[in-house]
Amino acid sequence: MENQEYSVGLDIGTTKIVAIVGRRTAHGKIEVLGVGKSKSLGVHKGIVNNISQTITSIKTAVSEAERSAGVKIQKVTVGIAGKHIRSLQHSDYIMRENPDQYITESDIEMLKEQVKKLVMLPGEEIIHVLPQEYKVDSQGEIQEPVGMHGKRLEANFHVVVGQMGSIRNIARCVREAGLEMEALTLEPLASSEAVLTTEEKEAGVAIVDIGGGTTDIAIFKDNIIRHTCVIPYGGGIITEDIKEGCSIIEKHAEQLKMKFGSAVPELERDTTFVTIPGLHGRPDKEISLKTLAKIINARVEEILDMVNTELKAYGAFEQKKKLIAGIVLTGGGSNLKNMRHLTNFSTGFDSRLGFANEYISNDKNQLLKGPEYATSIGLLMESLKIRDKKGSVQDEHRATQGIQSSHPSEPVSQDGAEATDLPAMETQELQVEQQKAGKLTIGQKIMESVKKFFEEVE
Known part of the structure; x- marks a missing residue:
């Protein structure tokens, strides 16, 4: 099974570490492929306080999940909690260069990136920038601005902040356990997705x-x-x-x-x-x-x-x-x-x-029914959302490439194949040069014929 076909949620808790492997079914529910659980030895009140023990616990949970799912786990979506977490409200805006074009996801990402530049307290780092409601020019209380026209895009944000050291420690434990961290998600947000x-x-x-x-x-x-x-x-x-x-x-x-x-x-x-x-x-x-x-x-x-x-x-x-x-x-x-x-x-x-089991399609034995699995299932759902989003972006990219390649003005090579190795301008210039070369060759042939005619007359 390819890595793209499934997602993994990794809950690094104080009492236990849980890894859940799953994929989305055709009906939109989640099929759990495998679950791994181990006793959490190096975490206290949601914060890693022993790196080596935490790495060992993660490896144990992930190995068990790999055995039960029959797959090799590479990327994981990880939860974060702890007393160092705090949140704040913030408003910000951007002025769009071309208000005639409608607002896109890129504009919203630009606004989020601007919020991420906020100056935090020493040692703190922004974990989430969550839009609450938008305002386009003078129109407020907008929940989805994509597709609208406007010059000024403004939003209220819920910003989640955590200690940089705690975030780095989690990232190190995941990395040294041989995994790649796909995303870091606040645990109550993950739990809310599930229940x-x-x-x-x-x-x-x-x-x-x-x-x-x-x-x-x-x-x-x-x-x-x-x-x-x-x-x-x-x-x-x-x-x-x-x-x-x-x-x-x-x-x-x-x-x-x-x-x-x-x-x-x-x-x-x-x-x-x-x-x-x-x-x-x-x-x-x-x-x-x-x-x-x-x-x-x-x-x-x-x-x-x-x-x-x-x-x-x-x-x-x-x-x-x-x-x-x-x-x-x-x-x-x-x-x-x-x-x-x-x-x-x-x-x-x-x-x-x-x-958390109402979203699970194959939990017949109610193994995941317990509320203690809410966070790990929520992290799996978050990982699936990330994969779905990446998939839709790739599909759009392929569709755009398909339209470009089938365009009537697309440059074609002499053997009928698409000239995709060269940019459009270079291809056009090459065609002009080829045409020039063709004309010079014909002229040379005519001159040679005339010259030959006069030589025969003499």
Whole structure:
């Protein structure tokens, strides 16, 4: 199978690294060809803190994905998160040289490139420049300016910024794992691609992706990205609290959280206990599920308070900016029992769990149904979009070449083949020279004939 036929999403998370290989079907859905997963050893709160361990984890996940898909992985679309991520709003414009010609994608790219020249804080780099709405001359609130006429093209942008060092570290890990980074995408944007509907984005929705090390937020309204941020707490800190609060090892704390944990203590009984085996002959330990839920609840409420702060920063509690579709919870942390109930109570918004498998055509065994795969599937979808865009550009280029080659005035060589090796002007000049050469040859023949005639007369 050729590399062009499939795409790869690589999610470098705090707890796990996932590589998903897939391609688009004829019906527009995604066929997953292979999945690889490994424990993430060198990432803390979304940031690489051990290069060699991260490279090893990436290689393990990618090798497993290659075996299951039966392909060789070369290019990957990678996600980025971490507490260093911040976003800002910016407006900019360009003056078009020829307003008689309609606005093209090139004009929009020129405007984006201008925004990328913004001066950031020391050590920061722009990751995404996301247009929100455009203004052409005096006409505003335009979502798609391509095809319109105008002199001044202006836009409001949502600019995502990250620390240059963290971005370089991710790029190095990917490169030294023998891969090429096709694109770098903010993880909450990738998750939103996988779990949000167009109607939700139109009505107003916040996606809250609770991962192992971070909680990522992206807010949409009127089908436009309005706000993004990364909270430096996730499921990992809940496990840490259980470990400390119950005086048990991390492995048992994670198992407790996954199997018996609840975000609402009031829904748990005082009389229900779970037994944890003692270490090296020590006596077993009994833990009340209500006590466990209280430990979990304290940390989850802290995370949701931070989510509320970000919602207020956007203005989600104002009537005009209200999120009609509420909140979509995804990521591994959203699997926690009664998480939806606590979210509804803490934020005042309706919430649902976001599953990423609705875009997958061959997930019959529901292997990818878990919300923990939302980011990796979103990265795969982003990679497919990049491939589709490149494909359409190549098709346009071929079509343009086809029109040029079939043009009646196209220069043709003497043997009937197209003279594609020379530029048009050079070919025309060559034809003129050939014509001149032809005329001189005929004149020489006439002169020779006349000369021969006089010689015979003499």
